[in-house]
Amino acid sequence: MRMPENYFDEDVAADYDATTSAAFDSEVLAPIVDVMVELAEGGPALEFGIGTGRVALPLADRGVDVHGIELSPAMAGRLREKPGSDRIEVTIGDFATTRLDRTFSLVYIVFNTIMNLTTQDEQVSCFANAAAHLRPGGRFVVEVLVPDLRRLPPGQTIQPSEVSSAHIGFDEYTDLAWQQVTSHHHWPGTGRAPVSTPFRYVWPAELDLMARLAGMHLEGRWSDWVRSPFTGDSTAHVSVWRR
Secondary structure, three states, X not given: OOOOOOOOOHHHHHHHHHXXXXXXXXXXXXHHHHHHHHHHOOOOEEEEOOOOOOOHHHHHHOOOOEEXXXXXXXXHHXXXXXXXXXXXXXXXXXXXXXXXXXXXXXXXEOOOHHHHOOOHHHHHHXXXXXXXXXXXXXXXXXXXXXXXXXXXXXXXXXXEEEEOOXXXXXXXXXXXXXXXXXXXXXXXXOOOOOEEEEEEOOOHHHHHHHHHHOOOEEEEEEOOOOOOEOOOOOOEEEEEEEO
């Protein structure tokens, strides 16, 4: 399997926390960390795509032994600059294939990061890798959006995600057959270079099949971290599979 391309180099890592600042808000993070602590049941946790430590650091503050796998040395470098990061071990590598010589009670991947794997084979491998790192009875948690193709009329390929004086973001559906989308971001007047990142969107039922292939079963699915019911109108989901 090919190594995924790293789209989170130093230029992106330098501004990552600032451009995603809303996701670092304590009101956003608190329910995420509460759920993770509960699901880890006192055991260690492994984060796929640990990034700059948005979730890992407050989780470690709650006493969880956290390890991370991160493709981007620049993102991991930003994590290393933060207080408390010395408690977190980080392995540089592709989280779909990188194997560690230990197992965990909880493996998790949040903030749509599973879509950074741009082929179905890579996503299937990610589930297999999660299962390989789980102790019997351990859990794999994924937070990811639900593809919003209902808002995409026939022939239209562009869908705005945010349009403001500070940020212009839009998704370009480049191949509906292979579930390919590229997310474009511009920050007018800041001097920051535009960023375009490819993703592979994925359906909840498709993820359930990947889990089954990896020897896991669905334990729960919610619309958000406060466990709102998942419905046909949900725009995202938090799913928990158990080995």
